[in-house]
Amino acid sequence: MGLGEQKQGFCVGLVVVVVCFAVFAAFWVPFVRNDDDDDDDNTTYTKPVDTYVSRMSASKVMGHLQDLQNIASDNNDTRAVATSGYKASVDYIVSQLKSGNANCDPKTQSFEIADWQSLETPVFAQVDPAIDFSSDLYMQILTYSGSGDITASLGVLPADNMGCTQGAWSGVDVKNKIALVIRGECDFHEKATAAFGAGALGVLIYNDGTSEERMGPFAGTLGELQPGPVFSLSHSVGNQISNSPNQFLMQADTQTTVSETWNVICEWKDGEEENTIVVGSHLDSVPAGPGINDNGSGSSMNLELAIQLANSPVEVKNRVIFAWWGAEEIGLKGSDYFVQNAKANGDLSDIQLNLNFDMIGSPNARLEIYQGTAVLDPLIKPGCVAIQSIFEQYFDIADIEFTTVDKLNGAKSDYAPFTTNGIPAGGLSTGNADIKDADERTIFGGYANAAYDPCYHMDCDNVDNIDQDAVQANSQAAAYTLGTLASSPQLSSLLNFDSTKRDQIRKDTTKRVFASI
Template sequence: MQVSTTTIKTILATVVSSTLLSGCYWDDPVKAAKYVSSKIESDDVVEHLEELEARASATSDGASVTRAAGTLGYKHSLDYIVETMQDHGYIVTTQEFDFRAWEELAGTTLNVDGSELIGVRNATDGLEADFSAMSYSGNSNGPLSGELVFITPDFRFESPDYDSTDGCEASDFDGKAVSGKVAVIQRGGCTFDAKVVNAENAGAVATIVFNQGNDEGRKSVVNGTLGSDSQATIPAFGARFDLGEQWYQTSQSAVVNASFSINVHDEVVLTQNILAETEGGNEEQVVMLGAHLDSVPEGPGINDNGSGTAGLLEYAVTLANLRAPVKNKVRFAWWAAEEAGLVGSEYYTNDLFAPLYAQAQTEIMQELEITDPSQLTSAHYDLIEERYLQINNIKLYLNFDMIGSPNYVFGVMDGDLSDTKNSPDNAYTGSFEPPFGTSDIESIFNQFFNGQSEATVPQALSKRSDYAGFADWGVAFGGLFTGAEKVKSADEMDKFGGQIDVAYDICYHQACDDLNNVSHKALFVNTQALAYVTTYYAFSDPLFPAEEPQPMMQAFSVNATEKLRVGTKLKAADSVSDHDHFHGDFDQDRD
């Protein structure tokens, strides 16, 4: 085939023009951020969602499709991401680890006081769900029954001595005659797993955890998980608050019985994280962003978290197509098994950062000629943390989890704690502060939204998504979130439109979380936002303003005698928040 001279000249002129046009942007982080984010196309992001839904595999009961870790749907999703990133010139690796894959099989039933209850998986045609099977629940091995026994519920929400720790201590079960019966426990105060394990140790044949009822966000069905490390073996269900309260009142004058059946598949399988990075950029100053790739077993997870997955992928494609000469290396991550309790991201952060911290400790001890770790003082640990933060090349992490909720808000992590310090959703209690740089990340996100004349709402740092491991290891973090099962307020409706007193995502963790469950506007704007902020830092040196405290570890200071040390697993908040587990009602409440 011959190409005319005119055609060649036209192509060259286009390339040169494009190079000159874009070249003037790369020397300024703000200009680069605006330029790259302006190249995001909404239809291209949605196309990735279509690809993800097409790759979901059938659930065990055939009622829906799923992309849960350990399934074919997840593998096909992973293959799509890997192939796309490789095609666009990224260095791609996968990180394999084993993971406890749990799935509820067909046929779960729960009958209380003669009423057959509606499970979350069967709540179709506008029916309100009454109960759910908790992830990592045990098998019933056929039909079982037992009398309901309440432990220490408390409905006095306004009382100064209100106790929200029902079932959190083994002693709560003393004198309750739970053996051979069904323990019914109110949510709050500790993990679901702690409540269920305590009930099992007391002899219960099953547990029902009903919602707490102290907040509008805690009245619907508890759709929770015991966590992949749970040792519980008995069936565990979650229920609505009003049902728990009703059963309790009935039990004060009559025996209330329950019958139930649950069949689950529970095995340890291999799964993989995806890591991809730019060829260019400063390797000692890595800008990292991530989203979890897996869904819950009940559905394809197109908002949760196909939206974050698609946003990252389209940004990566756009960055590659523009041949952006990033100053700092950009690393992308798609996490596996987030829905099981942040398993993939925790594996990555512990595997990477723990050896770096050990290296820093060894270096400082050798330099100070200290041979016994027991001789290390608080001042020595200050030096170790400073050295660790110097040799840790990952300088910030951005997290994108559920960025296209149909009844959305534009939520930005409150990095400076100025709006959420006293929120029950905030994990950084007292004088604890997030890592240095976290507040700057919030300001750059807000810079983008202000430029688009879009309102935002501050999101408390609850540590209930994949940024938790990075936060624990002293890495600055930020991110976006558009809401899950909590309902939209009147003030939020005024700012963002939508429906008042309706969940941000009415299909959260359900089979209906499909292509029809995504706001294209929210997905598009948030993908532009993640492109803006990531690009800003990809072209920034230094990353954060010099007037912020130096070195980075100083942001961990509490006072002269107390510090939030690097590597400390700061417990997630006692949250009444939306999206409240380690993303999916992993109730990590404080004691």
């Protein structure tokens, strides 16, 4: 995995930092020093982190997981958004932060979410001669489609026009018609907004046929409620109707219920605000189960990181914000709200990095570090590489095997609102419903040809669905990394930022990640 090469690169970027981490690592011996040892030049910086690491343990994290399990058991076996189990989880985190003397005044950050349902089977058909395309072989309704009962002819963009802006429709007669546009380049929300803005009554997005997986109709989210029906079509149906002068019928009956939910925020009282580190994990489960690995595990570890940071000698030079995100499972809503809110308040440029912990105790675990070296965005890549390197240092020092995973280019968890807004990120995970292979079994143990988490998003994701060794390793790796970053005297050098360029790009960007592409 190019480990040596990455570390070399990391050190080269650190010439201005007092201690290069490769050297530092050679002097750092985990778990053997204590607070009362005499100082010397190499240990004054590392000892508090050492103490922080040693205070993290699987048994402490398991205590919180049992409490979250009890909360789920008392609330219909779920902790999903818009349930009493989620509200009880929020109250639990707040009370534990207080009783554990975390150095913050824990707050809930309220935001609205829209619960969307399609009430009737959607209809798409050619009117005369009648051809019914209302089969999931040909079409699907997209999440947050509006309602409507429309009979109209098509307004069609040529296949090389991706329809990402309203201007893309200039010269195309789409007013009071059904817009037909190909998939790709921008998210479904942008395509629908552009077409409705140009006067369309309904929108059809057909697959682009660029690979075998992109032939059929597709599921996806529009991020927020649209003013009319929006369906995906297969590549062949899109092509077939693109020159049709006929009238088409679109029928959709959807319902959107708006409700309130919360993030829990613990802003450390120490540390420079302009060097803020956000440590996040989503607190909501899916409706199907108690969500103990996904993501009680990351949330409980995050809680213990906050409590033990308060009880450790780590000097927090860079402010830490611990966050427990709501509504991750319905589209990263809580972390997106936090980032957009910080942007609106002018606080986004204070945030230097995000650490994300989502599923850190999978029962058939492999130990995954988010791969900064694979990041495509050159703005955030150096920071992501640096964060990856610190996690790797811990696993190397502790002599624990790990692997790296290319997640940061996607939007699979709550790092995405940060990375898409110019903030580097890193994190740990242990695998979901994907399958462990024989080589990984040799390295990590467990079962080959079985899922890392066979209870992923199921009712059996309970307190027995946890590998405590993985929790132990990840809890200490997280403390090492957070302790190192929080106490770093030169965080921006460590992350290799060009802050002027970054702030400019952040100012210009209005990116959201809530819709699919």
